[in-house]
Amino acid sequence: MGMDKLARKKRELLQREGLFLDIARRLLLKEGYHGLTMARVAQAAEYSKGTIYQHFSCKEEVILTLVTRSLERRLAMLEKAAAFRANPRERIVALGEAMELFVRLYPDDLRLIFLSNTEAITQKASEQFVWNMRRCAHRSFGLVTGIVRDGIARGDLTLPVSATPEHIAFGLRALTDGAYAITMSWIPPREVGIAQPIEAAKDICQILCDGYGWRPLSTEWDYNATRRRVWDEVFPGEVKKIASN
Amino acid sequence: MGMDKLARKKRELLQREGLFLDIARRLLLKEGYHGLTMARVAQAAEYSKGTIYQHFSCKEEVILTLVTRSLERRLAMLEKAAAFRANPRERIVALGEAMELFVRLYPDDLRLIFLSNTEAITQKASEQFVWNMRRCAHRSFGLVTGIVRDGIARGDLTLPVSATPEHIAFGLRALTDGAYAITMSWIPPREVGIAQPIEAAKDICQILCDGYGWRPLSTEWDYNATRRRVWDEVFPGEVKKIASN
DNA sequence: TTGTCATATTGACGCATTGACAATATTCGA
């Protein structure tokens, strides 16, 4: 087969995989894990079930592919935020804004990411997928630890003897993930007295940084101005998209 | 039917339900969601499948019953800790110790609690179960907000204008839940540089409290002594059990 | 253009599981 034909073939395969994934995503989000069935995907895509199994070895792999896409989309936004040119604590603020914009723009992707914590799904995951998901986790953690190291290097932050940069990253991440987990769980945050869980999570991250004595403290700096700068300079398109809704 | 006979009947039913639940729990923990099947429970219990459906309307209800038990067990430990006679910040420490002891003593129960965040399971939950799980969440949140209010009442803590007692409770809870979620997920905390995630979570909760300026700050008080007091006075049996492993 | 072969696609099938239910067994009061 000619090279060009082979390339076309490959492109078509990729396109078909995209079709399967789009349908699967729609079903999964709309009707949950049990609502996503291979037969329904096949029917909606107007292919036979067997063809899907040429792309994915099992139902779980379909889901994990969706999860991986969402993880990478989020990671891309976090990386953009981490590259914000400002002092380290402002860059932490930028990460918080990235998280918030991500969840506002793509709430469905966040749902998918949380789905990946389900054992029923990860049980059947191939090495390939686990490896890739870990890679995403590493990189997003790495962004935070990197900023913490910068803060230490600049003398903005002095670690307690028992702590490491990883500890702080772990704390910020646990706080954020936990807040989102509560938001998306069967515990409605309003019922426990929190009207705006996402804003609350950002504020608490700030207070945690203050707790470490990371300068400039939130009392010494106008971090709302920082937020506006992040919107303007890093995520103008995203902010516009949200505003237009 | 005589009253005594009726009572015996009821007792036997309850006992059988316990048998089913024990078997289901073993299967679920050992082989995951897909490994737990009604037929296997029936076979192991030496009853027929139909009998199980007299106790539980579906597989998900079996799982939710297990989850509810675990939530209640944890809540009981938290309530014991919250009743610790000490200043409010020490009582927060006591809650942290309760969480740690719980996860050390009953790691399987924590796994079950996290299982309840799975949509595949909660989808089919009856009102009854959701209602009960929310009740647990309310009560455990209430313990924290109660302690925060005590701190404010004593003048140990002055809230920022934008915060409420619920905010602080939300932060502490999100931090703890998030840390445990990371611990139990496919992200191995060691790989992101955290050797002891549970200890780290406790430390970070302290730093967050410091960030709020909640007195006595961790620099002003020996909270390790507080921990030892909690072990001795609130959880002597639990600590002993852990030590003997 | 046509024949041949490799590859892609199909849908029926085997197997497992859920949940329902009619048939059967047991229990209890009279």
Next chain:
DNA sequence: TCGAATATTGTCAATGCGTCAATATGACAA
């Protein structure tokens, strides 16, 4: 001891996953 109420059983339809032998497609050579 009898009969009604209740509990238990095992089978069965329905559904879904993943496989595979049969079939269709299409690239290339003659």
